[in-house]
Amino acid sequence: MKTVLDSERARADAVVAGDLDRLGAMLADDLVYVHATGVRHDKAQLLAYLSSGPRFLAVDLVAPRVSLMGDGALVVGELHLRLRRNPDSEPVQARSWVSQCWVRGDGGWQLRLLQSTRMDMPVGG
Numbered sequence: 001m002k003t004v005l006d007s008e009r010a011r012a013d014a015v016v017a018g019d020l021d022r023l024g025a026m027l028a029d030d031l032v033y034v035h036a037t038g039v040r041h042d043k044a045q046l047l048a049y050l051s052s053g054p055r056f057l058a059v060d061l062v063a064p065r066v067s068l069m070g071d072g073a074l075v076v077g078e079l080h081l082r083l084r085r086n087p088d089s090e091p092v093q094a095r096s097w098v099s100q101c102w103v104r105g106d107g108g109w110q111l112r113l114l115q116s117t118r119m120d121m122p123v124g125g
Contacts, residue, residue: 004073004102007109012059020047028112036096036118057091058082075100095119
């Protein structure tokens with residue numbers, strides 16, 4: 001069975017690839033996803049946003065710490081993103097502190113909660 005960090009890497013890879021079917025399978029039905037901007041999405045809203053929103057070029061969780069709790073895991077670390085806000089824009093970078101709650105079921109790990117808080121740094125190039 002995959003570790004929770006393997007599942008996080010697969011989630012990030014699915015976001016970069018734009019593979020929303022694969023991503024959807026990794027998200028719990030009761031997902032709560034709070035972006036660093038304060039926007040909150042449930043699973044359906046997040047998938048709709050990713051289908052028409054920014055194009056992610058890189059998604060990396062840096063220096064993650066994992067705390068296992070039975071069939072759950074808390075993952076905290078730095079989330080580093082590289083993205084285009086729209087197809088014609090220059091790529092930008094963003095960094096945030098992230099806390100994730102993952103739950104393990106018969107199909108493996110699923111993301112149930114992601115809370116992101118923007119780090120103090122200029123966003124750009």
